[in-house]
Amino acid sequence: MVGGGIGAFIGAVHRMAAALDGEIELVCGAFSSDPKKSKASGEALYLPSSRVYGNFEEMIRSEQKLPEGERMDFVSIVTPNHVHFGPAKMALENGFPVVCDKPLSFDMSEALALEKLVKDTGLLFALTHNYTGYPMVKQARAMVRNGELGKIRKVVVEYPQGWLSTKLEDTDQKQASWRTDPKRSGIAGAMGDIGTHAENLAEYITGLQITELCADLTAFVDGRLLDDDGNILLHFNNGAKGILHASQISAGEENALNIRAYGEKGGLEWRQMEPNSLIIKWLDRPMQVLRTGVGNLYPEAQAHTRIPAGHPEGYLEAFANIYRNFAICLRAKLQGKEPDPVYQDFPTVSDGVRGMQFIQKVVESSKSEQKWVAF
Amino acid sequence: MVGGGIGAFIGAVHRMAAALDGEIELVCGAFSSDPKKSKASGEALYLPSSRVYGNFEEMIRSEQKLPEGERMDFVSIVTPNHVHFGPAKMALENGFPVVCDKPLSFDMSEALALEKLVKDTGLLFALTHNYTGYPMVKQARAMVRNGELGKIRKVVVEYPQGWLSTKLEDTDQKQASWRTDPKRSGIAGAMGDIGTHAENLAEYITGLQITELCADLTAFVDGRLLDDDGNILLHFNNGAKGILHASQISAGEENALNIRAYGEKGGLEWRQMEPNSLIIKWLDRPMQVLRTGVGNLYPEAQAHTRIPAGHPEGYLEAFANIYRNFAICLRAKLQGKEPDPVYQDFPTVSDGVRGMQFIQKVVESSKSEQKWVAF
């Protein structure tokens, strides 16, 4: 693991998600750019000190030298955006598959370079757009793909949060400080942090691609350097229209990623904060509430559910689905087998490139007087 | 009453709303452009045949001749859009106050003419943007006005319906046929029918005004002549940003007018289909669910509530609040008194003019390659 030292948020999430199914074991790490902090973090995680490294270069070089079967099987990168590219590149170049947090990189050129490297090395690369790991998201995708809702006409995806309503980056809140800093986060703030999740979710569920967009980004908090709110009109490749809005100044909102998609026959609604329900509204029939584990769901949903209906599964379980699928595919590959297609389902480097393009186009559109920017 | 014959929807709503509080009595009507149908409708409403008229001109002329105290006190106009102007103009010119369904008129020039006429005659004129009649909408407005949420930064107002997902206008569904017909509805479909409600609600609650917009309207159903869906980016006069979307092809949606507004201190959420709840989310405190009739609400909310908490009040009660306030103000005026300010609260001809401008600007923006259109 690269990053995720004491005090980090997403590193702990990755560790819990990876540990949940007993398929992945944390064996080494470079948890901080501060070697002392890295050591302390590794100790707290019960790692032998020999495998807690001062930086990712050391980690990759040292692990590389260990005999097969002892060395790490892949690298998880859980650092801020500007430290994705370095470890990812080096890991791939040294033959290690990668799980990387989103967005893929600091800028577009890094993204394209990584995509090329993944293609060239043939190594597995997972990007943790974790919200696609929820069983009911997979059910939604399968329903659309199987035409149950008819041709999709309209998509509304939204991701309001409120935690950056004040200038939190002026305190020592670690999460806020790098996310609002153009040197570490890139050209976008909220749009990179959560807007890309919304974009990825919309395309994942509908199977459509955004072709044009019209964006209106704002930094509401005085002195903030990157957008903390954005409203975007969307055109999709099948003629569908849509809206994406994401915000970190929607005061009082927690983490309200929601999506609605309407087809010719019916509509779906999924809300991340009540993730085990998928609401299906029909033109002429009563609304249905599909629930994780209830009734005859698609195999894609069933395969990503761990416990019986009514025992709520949450964010960590969805996140763990990314890791578990990655692990299943990695093992199959090592064993020269083809994994069950139901598990060949995790976001890849190409999703990451698409996300970086989204960031670029949104920022470009927001500055433009022209209505539509092609995507 | 003008319009609202057998088979009409909104006419019956107006009658129930007007009757609810025992303050208004239906005394006469021209219920249909077909005199026979008008007669039959009047009979079904227990009116004496002498006061059921063949058309609105006859009604206004005849009632005019009745002695004061016997003749109608005001006129309700519940016809399709293209038949608002005629009866409204004639009523005002003959000294009758008017309650008119929305949108105000067929086009902008009619709207401005009516506004002038109202000003010149000094007569009361109410426009039934009925959603502002809900107690919790009034509570929301009062909270914003009193600064409880801080300066408003973001507004999301949405009005999805699904009933026009198919080409209903090709059947003999009366509601669908005129709403999708440019000759009767005007230049907009969904935007005129429900988009104006959303615009009115957003401005009513926030006390802000839209200054710029960027619209993307679509007619999704093949062969439909007017928009059945629209997505709009908004700029407000205090710097707030927003989104308005309205749709009649959001398959499976009933009548889901919803609004969220976020200020510097907190956010509010109100959903028309569960109108007795107002959700307030705070930056650092637990979310509150304010409920009609519970606790220490603003007088504006209390004055528009009829029954104790937990006895749900709905659409008709909110609609009746428009009528009741109109009646209270009318009576006060006739008696030369000033009505209690809490009841001087119903949408006026100026709200109607603003709605017509909204329609015009939205249609203009949708056709434009330019991003922002001033409003």
Place this chain on the structure above:
Amino acid sequence: MVGGGIGAFIGAVHRMAAALDGEIELVCGAFSSDPKKSKASGEALYLPSSRVYGNFEEMIRSEQKLPEGERMDFVSIVTPNHVHFGPAKMALENGFPVVCDKPLSFDMSEALALEKLVKDTGLLFALTHNYTGYPMVKQARAMVRNGELGKIRKVVVEYPQGWLSTKLEDTDQKQASWRTDPKRSGIAGAMGDIGTHAENLAEYITGLQITELCADLTAFVDGRLLDDDGNILLHFNNGAKGILHASQISAGEENALNIRAYGEKGGLEWRQMEPNSLIIKWLDRPMQVLRTGVGNLYPEAQAHTRIPAGHPEGYLEAFANIYRNFAICLRAKLQGKEPDPVYQDFPTVSDGVRGMQFIQKVVESSKSEQKWVAF
């Protein structure tokens, strides 16, 4: 109307409910036992002073003398429990049909006398168990009757309120004072006031009859003379088991009448505070949320709906359904016609007798050391 003077709650509800559909007009009243207050109330309701009476005896005698077609068509009784019997008896004896608030009477002997009188006179008598007026309650009943849920096994009906959590009867709160006074309310407090609604609703929806019960009533507030809370185990005539609990000290609850009934094939859930939804849970299929006005509901539900889906109908509309059905049946009777069976649906004097028996048995059981009391 008997009762319902200024300051009363349920009188105003009856008037709004009766007025809503334009089928019933308030023509006279004895609004208070205090003649002055009765006059003032009548004036505020725009009644001619000649038809505002000092007491119900005067009202019935005077109206009796008016020519047919001018005199009142029926009497509404909206007084506290101890003043139901007198006016109801006199009205029936003088040929006037009756609409009476619940519970039917002060005690069992009055109830039986009224039932006999209704039978002997052949006059219509409606009891306002208004919650059975909701469209989705009628849908629930029709679904059970048509076997959609299979044989019913378990029923949970609950009616928590919190408004009597403190000794409100020591203030001058009119509603609290008579409801907690054995001289005006009878032998039960909460059980008479709201427990009977729960009992009526459970039997109405399931079509079953309670045959045995085991009750545990409590007066939690110090010095209160009647129960303010009760928990009851139920046995039904088909072998189903159940629970009924009602409370006026469930602090913070508004008017949360809810029912769940489970059959061999599925279960239903209806919540009065969100009355336009009926949740149906199936053994092996996704949950459905049936909504007023959506899809192919039973005629019983459709006939009691006034406005399109998504325009919420509430308490007053449900209450109005009782009045409207009564009016339709009364008119049919006067015209010697048989009313459409879908409208022959309002609670009768026999429901009232059953409610009084429920009160009696519950109080008896609560005092008993024996587990089951036959009902």
Place this chain on the structure above:
Amino acid sequence: MVGGGIGAFIGAVHRMAAALDGEIELVCGAFSSDPKKSKASGEALYLPSSRVYGNFEEMIRSEQKLPEGERMDFVSIVTPNHVHFGPAKMALENGFPVVCDKPLSFDMSEALALEKLVKDTGLLFALTHNYTGYPMVKQARAMVRNGELGKIRKVVVEYPQGWLSTKLEDTDQKQASWRTDPKRSGIAGAMGDIGTHAENLAEYITGLQITELCADLTAFVDGRLLDDDGNILLHFNNGAKGILHASQISAGEENALNIRAYGEKGGLEWRQMEPNSLIIKWLDRPMQVLRTGVGNLYPEAQAHTRIPAGHPEGYLEAFANIYRNFAICLRAKLQGKEPDPVYQDFPTVSDGVRGMQFIQKVVESSKSEQKWVAF
């Protein structure tokens, strides 16, 4: 681990819960009474074959012989009820702390023997009444304990499931077969399986104890040998009254453990299927919805939350809280330290004894003609 072989439900839950926080590692197991199945299960869990045992006796004896630091630190027992006592007794007698699934044992005498053994050995013993592990349950408990709701008057706890609506035990569904078999489950069915969870939750949150009860148990499914439904009236030691109902024939219900408790100042409501919300209703103030991770919650709630607000935590995370607290206390004990009191919070053998008494009294009461049975 004892039990939890391939195909079991709760064994996998225990493993995921134990693994989540990286504090506990599965090192050995006797996963099935069938040695072959045990081996296969161990292999699937990546255990070395030397530490996969044919039965629990072998496991305990063998591990006992391993040097300290290598042998297992405690035993998890995840077998059906009739196989709790044997391994628990032997583990304790050999110096191993125990985590045991609920209910504690097959019958009362076993329960008391275990309680004595725990006392005599001084070893830690956790019972997985996992629902008390939810952060908002801990918040609820803290609020009651701190008097925020005033003296508790009424408690309604319910646990409806529907999965045993048909005779599932006649199929080869493993979960159904032992739960409905008196030889493996004990004297109660639903009451032992889920009724004890409800009892435990009610006492945990309110801090009260049930003193009397009146039960009505039923086996609705033809030929079923144990209760599949039960309704119970409760008396608590402070004078509060309550209801507990649990059911496995509430068709369509998933796992709907819910509790409401009403005090003199306010009421609380928590629903297991939406576990991150705690609804607080006040006498005179707006309802609040407390949310995991939002605002100023009690330390007890905060300490059992892993991720930020709006990232839903579910069943496994709550279950993991039991394991993590057990691990923290165990480590502290081994290190001779006193653990932070906020983590000294998991159900113990005494909760288990109380649960067994509950089962016994409920069954006794259900057979009795007498109303109240002392508890």
